[in-house]
Amino acid sequence: MSRGRGGDGGRPKRPTMVDVAREAGVGLRTVSRVVNNDPTVGPENLAKVEAAIKALNFQPDERARQLRTGVTGAIGAAVRRIAETNPVLAAIEQTARATGLTLLASSTDFDEARERDILISMCRQRLDGIIIEPIGDNHDYLQPEVAAGMPLVSVDQPINGIAADCVMSDNAAGIGMAFHHLHQHGHRRIAYIGDSERVLAGRERAMAFRAALLAHGLPVDGLVHPGDITAEQVSTALDTVLHGPAPATALITGNMNTTIAVLRRLGRTAAAQLAIVGFDEVPLADLMHPALTVIAQDTAQIGRTAVDLLRARIADPSREVQTIVVPVALQVRGPGAMPV
Structure with a gap:
């Protein structure tokens, strides 16, 4: 049996079960049963086949197994x-x-x-x-x-x-926790910047924030800013909530990407002067100064x-x-x- 290159000079020929059967001196079906862990194979034949497999460095054809069993693993x-x-x-x-x-x-x-x-x-x-x-x-x-x-x-x-x-995740409950936390500390102008509402998580979080504002008798106009997270969208939203006639004193960000974009846009000094709660953990959030409060998903x-x-x-x-x-x-x- 040749273990070198094929006759066409291509890739080395991989040993097959036929090769293993020839090497072990047993039938092809016996090799197949060993490869498929059939417990009925006798110890003598099992030893012969395992020795042949080791000698030839035989690897079962995974594609053939998948076709036979319908399971890919x-x-x-x-x-x-x-x-x-x-x-x-x-x-x-x-x-x-x-x-x-x-x-x-x-x-x-x-x-x-x-x-x-x-x-x-x-x-x-x-x-x-x-x-x-x-x-x-x-x-x-x-x-x-x-x-x-x-x-x-x-x-x-x-x-x-x-x-x-x-x-x-429980999106509505997370926004409720964030809003209650800020409201409990005296904030009444709380704004939200989050992901597009075409994504269910973005939609549920924005809706929960609006509901929290209404439940506390607070205005909604100008404080809710969902959308595709781009530098331009985040910059526009921040300008609206922070530089209007009644600036927000606190901000809830709708996901990790929004939080990062907001922190980038604000810079360290401005971010330190604004109460922020982010939805999602942010890498190294606990090492930031001041550290960032978040709604953590159990990823x-x-x-x-x-x-x-x-x-x-x-x-x-x-x-x-x-x-x-x-x-x-x-x-x-x-x-x-x-x-x-």
């Missing part, structure tokens, strides 16, 4: 951004690895067309399941895949038009729950669809408690 994750810190993706990866799953992740970059291309590609690869951090408004194109048995779980918001398990729990839901769906495709809301927590560190 891999799941996909389509998230909005990988380049930046993504603690939920980190938790998904850690949990997947601990349960013997390989994670294939790709970034949609908040682009609906890119999201569609990635998800269709993942479906065609016949992964065991896919975790999605949705950005598109319409996911009807996934319905045939779901009907064919592809398990899906969404993170942060449900998948529009698809009955799929979902895990998300580790979100990631673990997403994988658990996916594994449960793989095991029982007919189980009832679940939406799990994970609690958030107020982390008081400083400027959020600054009195007026």
Whole structure:
């Protein structure tokens, strides 16, 4: 048997089960049973095959196993951004690895067309399941895949038009905590800058903030600024809330990217003079001066729950669809408690 290059001078020939059977002096079926951990293989044949596998450095063809069993041992994750810190993706990866799953992740970059291309590609690869951090408004194109048995779980918001398990943070409760914290310390001109309301989390947080203003008999006009997080949008919002006839004394930011953009725009001196509570942890928030008070999402729990839901769906495709809301927590560190 040749273990060198093929006759066409191409890549080295990988040993096959036929080669292992010849080396061990047993039938091909016996090799197949050993490779697939069949407990009925006798100890003598088992020893022969294992010795041949070691001698030839044989590796089972994973693609053939996938075709035979319909199980890949891999799941996909389509998230909005990988380049930046993504603690939920980190938790998904850690949990997947601990349960013997390989994670294939790709970034949609908040682009609906890119999201569609990635998800269709993942479906065609016949992964065991896919975790999605949705950005598109319409996911009807996934319905045939779901009907064919592809398990899906969404993170942060449900998948529009698809009955799929979902895990998300308690957005309204988080905004309520932030508002109550600031109001308790005497602030009556509290403003909000957050993500676009086309994203469910952005919509729920903005709505919860408006509801908090109204519940306390405070005006809404000029104090609520959701939108795509750009330097221009954040700058315009800050100019409105800080330099009008009745400037805000406190600010709630709707997510980590908004918080960072706001701090950049304000600069250290101006930021230190404004009571700020950010939704989402910010890297090194506890080392800032003054330290930043935040509404912390339990990203580790979100990631673990997403994988658990996916594994449960793989095991029982007919189980009832679940939406799990994970609690958030107020982390008081400083400027959020600054009195007026």
